[in-house]
Amino acid sequence: MPTAIDVRGLRKTYGSRAVLDGVDLSVGDGEIFALLGPNGAGKTTTIQILTTLTRPDGGSVHVAGHDVLRSPLAVKQRIALTGQSAAVDESLGAHENLVMFGRLSGLSRPAAQERAEQLLRRFGLADAARRRVATFSGGMRRRLDLALSFVARPQVLFLDEPTTGLDTRSRRELWDVIRSLAGAGTTVFLTTQYLEEADELADRVAVLHEGRIVALGTAEQLKARVGDERLELRDADGTVRRAVPTDGTLAGLRAAVDALTAGGESGSVSLRRPTLDDVFLALTDRPTPGSDRSPAPKEYA
Numbered sequence: 001m002p003t004a005i006d007v008r009g010l011r012k013t014y015g016s017r018a019v020l021d022g023v024d025l026s027v028g029d030g031e032i033f034a035l036l037g038p039n040g041a042g043k044t045t046t047i048q049i050l051t052t053l054t055r056p057d058g059g060s061v062h063v064a065g066h067d068v069l070r071s072p073l074a075v076k077q078r079i080a081l082t083g084q085s086a087a088v089d090e091s092l093g094a095h096e097n098l099v100m101f102g103r104l105s106g107l108s109r110p111a112a113q114e115r116a117e118q119l120l121r122r123f124g125l126a127d128a129a130r131r132r133v134a135t136f137s138g139g140m141r142r143r144l145d146l147a148l149s150f151v152a153r154p155q156v157l158f159l160d161e162p163t164t165g166l167d168t169r170s171r172r173e174l175w176d177v178i179r180s181l182a183g184a185g186t187t188v189f190l191t192t193q194y195l196e197e198a199d200e201l202a203d204r205v206a207v208l209h210e211g212r213i214v215a216l217g218t219a220e221q222l223k224a225r226v227g228d229e230r231l232e233l234r235d236a237d238g239t240v241r242r243a244v245p246t247d248g249t250l251a252g253l254r255a256a257v258d259a260l261t262a263g264g265e266s267g268s269v270s271l272r273r274p275t276l277d278d279v280f281l282a283l284t285d286r287p288t289p290g291s292d293r294s295p296a297p298k299e300y301a
Contacts, residue, residue: 002029004064004156004187005050011058012045019045021211023059027204029155032178032188034198036276037208038284043191046208047160050189051081064155080149081158090134094125094144097133102151112151119147123177139170143177150181157181159190163197175201195276205276209284222279233260235267 005027012020019042027033037043048054050063052072061068064078088097095116102112120126123143133141142162149157159178163171171194178201182188192198198205199219207215207222215222232243244256260269 003027003062004029004031005033005189006062007050007059008061009059010046010049010056010061012042012049012054013057018211020049020056023208023211023213025206025213025216027187027189029187030182030185031203032182032190032201034202034205035189035191035208036195036198036205036280037191041208041284042211043208044160047081047158047189047191051079051158052076053081077152078155079158080152080154080156081160082145082149082162083160088133088141088144088148091132093130093132094120094136094147095129097144098147098151101148105152107151115151119150122150122180123147124173137170138166139173142166142170142174146174146177146181154186156187156189159188159192161191161193163192163194171197195280199276207280207283214283215279219276223273223275225279225282229273230256233265233267233269 003026005025007023007025010020010023011018023042023046025033035043035046045054049056049061049068052068052075055069063075066074066078068075089100092100098116098119099109099112102115103109107115117126117129120129123146125140125143125147128136128140133144136144146157146162162178163174166174175197178188178190188201190198190201202219204217205215205219205222206213215225217225230243244259257269
């Protein structure tokens with residue numbers, strides 16, 4: 001698969017603290033790639049370097065085929081960045097915002113008008129084109145913010161916690177938009193505090209901890225790393241009394257039920273599958289043994 005982002009040995013230090021300490025990753029064209037990590041892990045710093053906003057202290061970074069240090073203008077012409085807050089003019093309408101941004105991007109007025117109408121339809125905002133943005137819901141503002149990012153048709157879209165502050169419905173609507181963008185060939189690199197979001201959207205997930213990538217793979221591969229499915233027996237208060245591993249097959253489930261009930265205990269039975277929350281806690285909530293450096297990542301093909 002052609003590579004949209006290629007990072008090798010990326011390093012960034014602030015004072016005596018190594019925020020990024022030898023990060024390696026690659027993202028394919030049209031892939032949705034999620035970067036997870038606790039607060040302060042270096043996620044935003046990574047995006048700032050990939051988008052030419054911050055210079056790295058070491059390593060190599062190529063985005064859309066161009067070196068971010070040697071050819072920053074070429075990188076900027078091929079990317080878009082959407083942060084955690086909507087960068088729109090609330091006193092204007094959605095159509096006016098898009099036309100203004102198109103003109104600032106060098107489009108003629110007719111071209112900017114045409115592009116604005118295309119994007120309003122694409123992002124489901126055509127019916128609200130003339131409404132002042134101040135009257136928009138949070139989800140509508142985020143869709144408009146994404147639409148602004150596509151005035152110049154980016155090859156790579158960077159999303160830094162794009163659904164922070166949105167309600168569940170608005171978040172899911174935005175997920176559909178992001179999927180459609182990737183389906184049309186745009187590479188999406190996102191950070192998120194919602195592990196469910198990474199599970200739902202990302203083709204692959206990387207976990208950043210103490211300046212290093214400590215795990216990389218599909219969500220299912222990472223979940224398999226922390227354990228198998230298990231059948232749990234809970235009492236009336238919801239407390240887990242016993243748990244038995246199972247392979248998910250009918251025979252395995254029957255065997256697990258028999259094992260749970262062999263002692264004569266009663267209660268409710270539920271199937272528990274590993275989640276990205278389990279992965280996140282397992283990888284970031286424990287000290288690194290024997291060193292102040294994170295362990296080498298395990299990558300899954």
